Each structure stands twice: as C-alpha cells, then as structure tokens.
Amino acid sequence: MLAKSIIFTIIFMPELPEVETTMRGIYPFLIHQTIQQVIIREHRLRWPIPSDLPKLLEQEPILSISRRAKYIIIQFHHGHLLIHLGMSGHLKMVENSQLNVIKHDHVDFILPNHLCLRFHDPRRFGSILWTEQTIENHPLLKHLGPEPLSEHFNASYLYAKLKNKTSAIKTLIMNQEIVVGVGNIYSNEALFSSQIHPLMKGNTVTLKQVARLVDAIKQVLNKAIQAGGTTLNDFKNVEGKPGYFQQELLIYGKKDKPCIHCQTPIQSCKIGQRSTFFCPKCQTKK
DNA sequence: CAAGACTCCTGTCAGC
C-alpha cells in the first residue's frame, strides 16, 4: 500500500549530487503546477517554518525549480521558497497525501491531481524558508562560492583561494564560501583520488596538486549525479533505499581496510570535527 | 580577520 502511493523518493545523506537528483526528480511534477494547500505538521526545523507560508503559497503557480549549492529553489511570482535538506532530509512525491503520513513527515505541499510534495526530516537540520528578495542577495546564498561543476571552479581559482589559508585542505574544500556542495564524504573521496593528505595546509598545496584536486572533485560529483540519474529511473513507482546511489566509496568509512592501490591499512582521524579517512602512503603531505 | 569549537537533532549501534 505504502510503496504504491510513493511516486518518487530518495533516501540519503544529501550532498550536492543527491540534491541535484532530487531537484530533477521533483521537477516534472512541480513545474507550472499551482499549490493547492500547504500543511505544516512541525514548524521546528533548523529555523522555524514561517507560519504564514500556507497563505503565501496557496493558489500560487510554480514558475521554476532550480538548485544553488544544496538549496532547492522554487520560484513564485512574489518570491522564492528555499529548501535545504540538512543531513537527514528528503523530498518525496506522494499520491493521496492524507494517507500514509509517517513520523517526521513535516510539511506537505498539495498539488492538483492528488499529488503532494512531502518534506521528511528526522533530525530537522533541514530548512524551509521564504524570501521575497532576489535570490542572489539572500544572506544564506550571497557568500557562496562557485558551483563545483561550473567552469568558474578551476585550478587557478582554487589555488588563489588557498594561497593564504593555513587550515587543512579538507576543511577548505568543505567551506561553502570556497566551493559549494562538497560534503564530508566526497571530500574524503576527492582527496584520496588526487593523492593529497587531508591535513595538508591550504597554502602548501601546489598548483599541480590543486589541478588534480579540482578534477577529482568534479569527477566524484559527476559520477554520483550519473548514478543518481540511474537511481531516479529505478525509483519511479517504487520505494527504495539507495546508499549514496550505491556509488562505490573507496576511502570513506574504510578504517583499517587495505588501500585499493597499495594495501596499506587506511587510517582515520578527526579534522574539524569530521570523520576523515586517508591512506598514509598514497596521500602525501608534500 | 582567521581558525576552530560548539550547536541544533534523532536513529543507530556498541557495551554493559
């Protein structure tokens, strides 16, 4: 019963590829549709959901759906809805929305034809915000760095950004003001792939290494988005549970397992309060 | 200013 009513859902810890895939997944269901009703069951997300959101959105048509960093942006005539999935949030398309409400289904956006976009977030690190500002000037968006898959994110850009930084390179590539969308898991993977030690200071990484790193970041994200596309197809009319789109993680979570290149046991540590995994032999500090 | 610590929250899992 439950499985049949869920048209589209993805369960993950959202990093950029997962948000992109979610955006593509909900797009055809939302574009040019009019919101019939907004049901808020739980206001307490990272920031409280504005209580006048139903009044603002009901009977309003959706003009566009896009993504900036890990925000999904839904545009209306009079403003934008910003949705961030935090780390446990996801969006699902549901039929017959009055049925099958489960724990942590916090918000429903009811659409025509008994369709419903539903926001589910157990840990409530996500957010749903409304703004009438232009999106570029929104305080949460205006300091964001370039999209990692855009041409603005390249070796010379990143090298310049790192030049005066003494923090660990891993912390820096996770800094959304430097480049958006690189979360903990993909930062581990990208550093492993480019053979850079995560503790290397930003200002000691060479241009050559930066070039490798930029390529690795693009590659790991692209691969995940492609896998996400596949997942998307599989998820039509099904209920599912991919873990990171079943993308093979080579380093993350592999403490004490042999490195795939040199068989040295993978080590772990904390950098900036985040779990970090690296091969002490392949990933150089120089 | 930069860097690092702290904070929000709940599901999961190890240990007793």
Add this chain to the structure above:
DNA sequence: TGCTGACAGGAGTCTT
C-alpha cells in the same frame, strides 16, 4: 532485553 552513551553530519554562530 533494556538502558546508556557515543557517534554521525551541514552549516550557522560563537569563541579564541
């Protein structure tokens, strides 16, 4: 079996 505590993580904010 049930309880307790540690842990995971995005990113804004606070402290150093």
